[in-house]
Amino acid sequence: MKSSNVLYWFLMKITIVGTGYVGLVTGTCFAEMGHDIVCLDIDESKIAMLKEGRIPIYEPGLEEMVRRNSEANRLSFSTNYEDAVEDAEAIFLCLPTPSDETGAANTDYVLSSARELAHFLDGYVVIVNKSTVPVGTANAVREAIIQENCDADFDVVSNPEFLKEGCAVQDCMKPDRVVIGCDCQKALKAMRRLYSPYMMNQERLQVMDIASAELTKYAANAMLATRISFMNEMANICEKVGADINAVRKGIGSDQRIGNSFLYAGVGYGGSCFPKDIRALQATAKNLHIDTPLLEAVESVNKRQKERLFSKIKSHFGRLDGKTFAIWGLSFKPDTDDMREAPSIVLIDALLEAGATIKVYDPVAMEVAREILSGVLFCENELDTAKDADAVILVTEWKQFRFVDLKKVLKVMRGTAFFDGRNQYVPEEMAGLGFYYEGIGKWIGPNALINALKAGSKVPAPVAS
């Protein structure tokens, strides 16, 4: 018999298994809506930290929300499966699905936690898979539970997560859609109840079969990655023909069929999702003997783009040994400390390999970076990083980098070069200040060219106009 101390008809007792980016944000946002949440993790130090009111990741707005809901006794943390699963009406699996050696998604974390929790199921419960998993995983979860506990009364639902790190709380509180893959009415009723606080002013639930829900998440990430690789390919053409990728972006983004989002050229996509999800989708297709030339191209364009800044720097300086480079931004994108598959890592490795000295700074990812990077100098701020550098390289477009006093930066540098991997600055203004400036997908322009030549820089010229 389930017991619940919740007051309203829609409020539920929920267990979140895996308290990482997705689990912690999902659990906290459900608590904010009034549900009764236990977040479970096998990482004891993470749970100890959360119990003390500190959060293990950087996510704007999250810490305050965790504190508020913990104090209201709607959000608690545990490392004990039995305690956490007891009385749960829904159990969310928010576990890692990293690439295995073939590129396929490793579902071991999901399946082993399903086996573990199976022992403690008592009464009807909906098992909700939020991890990004290949089609067929819901069935595998079902089988794993039955193998451990043939009396368990449960259904498995797919509910892929679409939040973006950096605005995860907002995405979770106001989702543009909630995809539910479900094959039974009882579980669907529970999911409608659970999400009802989010649907007060607009229905956002999209109900579909389980396979479609599982595939929807991969298709979404593949589409977004495709847009990025497409723009990076266009940027490389822009550089050669004397065009400006930002003008091209505006020109195509205003077409409603295309839209403005996710059309920025840069240093390639990284992070914990796109790279592994593209590889996993390719692996699924390969197992089914389906060719995926488009996905292969998306990935190979991205790999090349991650090396783009290095080739620009190399062709500007020639030899890199004895040179010092200041890296601004390390996380794979702003507003997160996540450095998984970050383009900064590829660049830093290449520069170190070439014998350069590397100074780095990131507004929030320094702690994470210290665990990942070796052989670099960790600096206090932008100016400290730029001191005695031959070039500054902007890799992650943290907002604060737009407001740095660039005159001061130039003064403390040894050289004058500025490589802007995210097109945050205006080439003419940078050249006017005395920088040799290169962005992505922009020819430097006639005024900037004159200024840069006056400053004695070597400037690449367009091959056609």
Ligand SMILES: NC(=O)c1ccc[n+]([C@@H]2O[C@H](COP(=O)([O-])OP(=O)(O)OC[C@H]3O[C@@H](n4cnc5c(N)ncnc54)[C@H](O)[C@@H]3O)[C@@H](O)[C@H]2O)c1
């Ligand atoms: N991070 C994102 O932006 C994002 C967005 C959408 C979907 N996803 C998907 O969500 C899933 C989780 O991603 P994440 O970024 O939150 O991962 P994460 O690595 O940040 O968190 C996973 C957590 O699971 C815990 N864990 C591992 N094994 C466990 C077990 N047996 N029992 C209990 N806890 C266990 C880990 O200690 C960790 O805290 C992945 O499939 C990912 O692809 C991630």
